[in-house]
Amino acid sequence: MKQLDTELSKQFTLSDYVEQRPELAFVTVEKQQLVPLLTYLRDTKKYTHLVTLTAVDWLEVNQFQLTYLLHNYETHTDIGIRVKLDRDNPVMETIHHLWEQARVYQRELHEMFGIDFPGSPGVEEPMILEGWQGPPVMRRDFDTAKYSLETYDHRKRDTREPEIYMKEKLYPED
């Protein structure tokens, strides 16, 4: 896998090579080089299968990280291509022209993280959160408890603190 990385490095700006297992490695690429790199891997290096496309929210450094995982059926190796996006402007080129099924992943990422893939068919349609009005749910700064309290305030809470309740019940006079 290291050999592949060296070879790719001649044409692409790669960084942070990590070999997780002999048959699995990750590498980070510049945002604008992603589509050429994936095309090259698919058409020249026989990484023909898009296994998954997923995202991580690195809130602390204000970035989203996309990971495109590709599989080679001849060598049975996987390579994960990572791209860092600015969290304030999370837009990425679509790759549905390379793999048709990518539009489903892209639609999901749009819904869960609010990452846009302009041109991806139906990317703005809800996938599972039909009628959802709130912020993208997988963003780490989404405070679920606060959202619940504000949005469902008609649903009266009726809870008690054990310590206070026990005092009222067991030793109110003390």
Next chain:
Amino acid sequence: MKLKDILSPFYVWKRAFEKPYSINTLTELRPGSPTYRGFHKNDVSKCIGCGSCAEICQNITIDMVPVSETKDGDSGLRPRFDYGLCCWCALCVDICPTGSLTMSNAYTWVEEGLDKDVRETYCFTPGVDEKHWENEELGYHRPDEYELLHLNRLPMPHLPTEERITSFIEMVKGYSREQAVKEADRCIQCGICTATCPAHMNIPAYIKAIREDNIEEGLRIMYETNPLPGVCGRVCTRRCEDVCALSHRGEAISIRWLKRYLSDSVEGEKYNQILASEIKPQNKTVAIIGAGPGGLSAAYYLLKMGYSVEIFEQNKAAGGMLRYGIPEYRLPYDAMDKDINYIVSLGAKLHYNTKVGKDISFDELHARFDSVFISTGLFEASKLAIEGETLPGVLYGLNFLEDVTHGKIPELGKKVLVIGGGNVAMDAARTARRLGADVVVIYRRREIDMPADHEEIEEGYEENIEFHFQAIPMKIEQTADNRLEFIWGNAEMKQLEEGKRPVPVMIEGSRESIIADTIISAVGQSTNYHWMEGEAIANIKFGKWTIEADRWGKSSDPKVFVGGDIFNRVADAISAIADGHRSARAIDSFLQSQTE
């Protein structure tokens, strides 16, 4: 046309008799997978209502609601789920300290009646509201290899046994800052312990202060309900730890040692500055009889309220049973004096070597003071009531321990028997062991029935103390070579009354004996009121055992209050401290009503 072509349509028909590959979703339920995160289940007999599930829930799905059935160490609350908010992450199951909360693999719940508010239908209290998945075995349970709680306590360093049995140095070394913070970090802050503590100390709050390394705040929190934290940090019976939420699947938080850590972390000279509060002087006086934990606690709170307090103590130093009953290796005198000195520094006037009834009469106290608080304690040893009890060499545990405190070490000889199973018996046995004797403890019931602290018993074993259980004392005889023969009968445990603890009943004809040099009897304590003579007692009503009083310690004479071992029957330091605090507040309201 071939024969096969004619027959092949009929081959298909054989499939009609096979099990179909398709699933009938219309009439048959498809169960969720064995670890499916389905609807919640709660074993309410195990649940203690600590609220950890509600605390960890990211979607405020859970409300803690009251239920009618409750038990000891149980808040009486149970989690109610709002399935409109639940996201099935199962954090509530993972955090549950008792392991009562789990999930079934059920995922269908059909309610009839669309006219009902949807909120009423999908909110429910598992284990309380009957549901069809209640007894479903399958479903998500916390996997064994995954644990959010820190179940094991930080080990407390002890003196090695060899060093212990040759000295009276404090055997428990105490936590370092790092250890204490780590131990405090295990606490889940549920507050179940607060109700069990007789003084209702705000335990979660001072543990939080330790975690945040705010020692001074921790000390202030402790003094709100307990003016003897250095003492309780060492010898408290710590019933709080018995109900600790973590004790259900792991080890309770070391609440006692954390209290000791707070108290040990502040120098005595700084107490005045840290605990300073505005004291409004009141023109009233209170007499306190007995400077044990009850009397000292009452004194502290009365002084803080601005009253003048005088304490009458028959011994030459304050502390009562803390000083004269508990040995130095458990409660060193300087640790106790740190607490006591601070109380005295607030202006308590102590009359040492002053026995009420002999050096000053109760009448005089009653006339001179605006109120009197009686906390004399159980200062009399109970008798064994067997033949030979008065022989030389037969001692009483209380007197023995008191003599050792005074530095009067009796000649024990090589072999010592201790009769009894309480903390005094253990203190006497372990003190005798430290004085060089071989010690045998003899107790009427079984080991599990011993009222002594289980740690004391374990440590007794470590110090090579022998135990004989189910032994009923019969008599003591003097042998020809001036030693003592202790004779007992073996007992069997019989359940005589339903719901009470079993009683030892002598096995007819059994007789065992053991030769010893000294026998120390520690089978209980009592008190007497011979010292309360005069006219002033006319209004005080006596019950069967003690002075009759309400829960505030108020007797039938409105200016006389009682507290401590003579009053609460639990007879431990923290209950006496709680009594002192309660009575101080009652005395305050009585004296305030007098001025109006």
